[in-house]
Amino acid sequence: xxxxxxxxxxxxxxxxxxxxxxxxxxxxxxxxxxxxxxxxxxxxxxxxxxxxxxxxxxxxxxxxxxxxxxxxxxxxxxxxxxxxxxxxxxxxxxxxxxxxxxxxxxxxxxxxxxxxxxxxxxxxxxxxxxxxxxxxxxxxxxxxxxxxxxxxxxxxxxxxxxxxxxxxxxxxxxxxxxxxxxxxxxxxxxxxxxxxxxxxxxxxxxxxxxxxxxxxxxxxxxxxxxxxxxxxxxxxxxxxxxxxxxxxxxxxxxxxxxxxxxxxxxxxxxxxxxxxxxxxxxxxxxxxxxxxxxxxxxxxxxxxxxxxxxxxxxxxxxxxxxxxxxxxxxxxxxxxxxxxxxxxxxxxxxxxxxxxxxxxxxxxxxxxxxxxxxxxxxxxxxxxxxxxxxxxxxxxxxxxxxxxxxxxxxxxxxxxxxxxxxxxxxxxxxxxxxxxxxxxxxxxxxxxxxxxxxxxxxxxxxxxxxxxxxxx
Numbered sequence: 001x002x003x004x005x006x007x008x009x010x011x012x013x014x015x016x017x018x019x020x021x022x023x024x025x026x027x028x029x030x031x032x033x034x035x036x037x038x039x040x041x042x043x044x045x046x047x048x049x050x051x052x053x054x055x056x057x058x059x060x061x062x063x064x065x066x067x068x069x070x071x072x073x074x075x076x077x078x079x080x081x082x083x084x085x086x087x088x089x090x091x092x093x094x095x096x097x098x099x100x101x102x103x104x105x106x107x108x109x110x111x112x113x114x115x116x117x118x119x120x121x122x123x124x125x126x127x128x129x130x131x132x133x134x135x136x137x138x139x140x141x142x143x144x145x146x147x148x149x150x151x152x153x154x155x156x157x158x159x160x161x162x163x164x165x166x167x168x169x170x171x172x173x174x175x176x177x178x179x180x181x182x183x184x185x186x187x188x189x190x191x192x193x194x195x196x197x198x199x200x201x202x203x204x205x206x207x208x209x210x211x212x213x214x215x216x217x218x219x220x221x222x223x224x225x226x227x228x229x230x231x232x233x234x235x236x237x238x239x240x241x242x243x244x245x246x247x248x249x250x251x252x253x254x255x256x257x258x259x260x261x262x263x264x265x266x267x268x269x270x271x272x273x274x275x276x277x278x279x280x281x282x283x284x285x286x287x288x289x290x291x292x293x294x295x296x297x298x299x300x301x302x303x304x305x306x307x308x309x310x311x312x313x314x315x316x317x318x319x320x321x322x323x324x325x326x327x328x329x330x331x332x333x334x335x336x337x338x339x340x341x342x343x344x345x346x347x348x349x350x351x352x353x354x355x356x357x358x359x360x361x362x363x364x365x366x367x368x369x370x371x372x373x374x375x376x377x378x379x380x381x382x383x384x385x386x387x388x389x390x391x392x393x394x395x396x397x398x399x400x401x402x403x404x405x406x407x408x409x410x411x412x413x414x415x416x417x418x419x420x421x422x423x424x425x426x427x428x429x430x431x432x433x434x435x436x437x438x439x440x441x442x443x444x445x446x447x448x449x450x451x452x453x454x455x456x457x458x459x460x461x462x463x464x465x466x467x468x469x470x471x472x
Contacts, residue, residue, distance in 0.1 A: 157439040162285025167327040208355040322453040329413040334364030344397035
């Protein structure tokens with residue numbers, strides 16, 4: 001143990017000497033190229049001055065010797081008198097024994113270093129990797145968000161329903177405030193009148209269905225009998241045995257589904273409780289959004305980082321304008337569809353034409369899919385209660401109204417505020433229905449429309465461009 005400090009001291013001194021040697025070699029290697037560049041022009045001048053080579057004896061005889069140099073041979077630093085022995089300088093190179101040869105620069109290559117790993121990766125692979133991990137982060141975030149929404153689906157759907165109702169009622173509150181009505185009173189009047197109207201519509205639908213249920217069942221039985229008779233006399237060559245086979249399979253399917261129907265009836269109480277809870281949450285959300293909507297938005301802006309706050313503050317009003325235009329336009333289009341199809345059902349003497357018209361109005365909030373389902377329901381009711389000709393006429397009325405809606409009403413009423421491709425609409429409705437059922441299908445399209453508006457504005461804001469104003 002006593003020799004350990006001495007050994008460490010010797011090791012340290014050795015490392016110091018090694019470092020000094022490396023520094024000296026580095027300085028010598030750096031000085032040699034500079035010395036070679038400086039001696040190059042001088043040697044060229046000497047070679048240019050010696051135009052004719054001379055013998056060594058002639059050169060020595062022609063060289064004069066000063067008397068002082070010859071008289072003092074013992075002077076310090078003086079050369080001895082007499083002939084100087086040694087090799088004569090080379091006339092071609094001007095070099096001899098006393099001449100210092102010009103320094104030749106030595107090219108010492110730097111030790112081979114490994115390339116930077118980032119530079120070694122091809123550019124396309126680097127771009128793909130950058131895009132890939134960002135897409136993975138976005139996909140993970142979206143997956144977590146969908147899991148959270150599925151866990152609290154009732155709360156999310158109730159809040160979104162309240163947001164849509166607020167977008168429908170908020171223009172009325174703004175109109176009353178412009179007329180001098182206080183904000184609290186305007187909010188209360190709009191809230192009460194809106195939910196009273198929606199409650200009356202729901203009560204009317206339930207009342208019409210319960211009142212016409214017995215008559216409808218009798219007409220359905222009569223319609224099935226007429227359908228059998230028409231199939232037997234039709235050119236499809238359907239036999240009585242085939243019809244009875246289909247009827248037996250339907251009865252068997254209904255019998256096997258009795259347990260499912262019973263369990264659904266037992267779970268109906270829980271469903272009713274959830275529906276009532278959702279309605280109450282939607283009502284409270286609507287009330288507070290109508291009253292304190294701007295303050296809630298300002299509070300949400302404080303949660304956004306300051307660097308992105310300005311862009312989000314500009315995207316918010318445009319998103320709200322898009323949502324308001326969508327809800328208002330959808331309500332108007334659905335009301336027109338329900339009125340005209342209901343009039344057609346009335347003239348064709350289809351029973352329960354008023355409840356069917358209300359169903360058409362409600363299903364119109366589900367784009368594309370809702371129109372198909374409500375129209376098919378009207379055609380089926382006409383088929384089983386009237387005849388094939390009436391069902392065909394109902395189908396013609398439904399298709400005519402829907403064509404007018406798609407090519408005239410929606411472009412004119414919604415305008416350019418809501419621009420969503422039909423493929424995006426279908427995918428959004430499918431994803432929403434898979435995630436949250438009918439409620440998800442209802443809120444999917446306005447969510448996509450608002451997202452489209454926000455992304456477009458933020459892209460234009462990032463490019464320091466002024467996006468077009470959205471007409472509310």
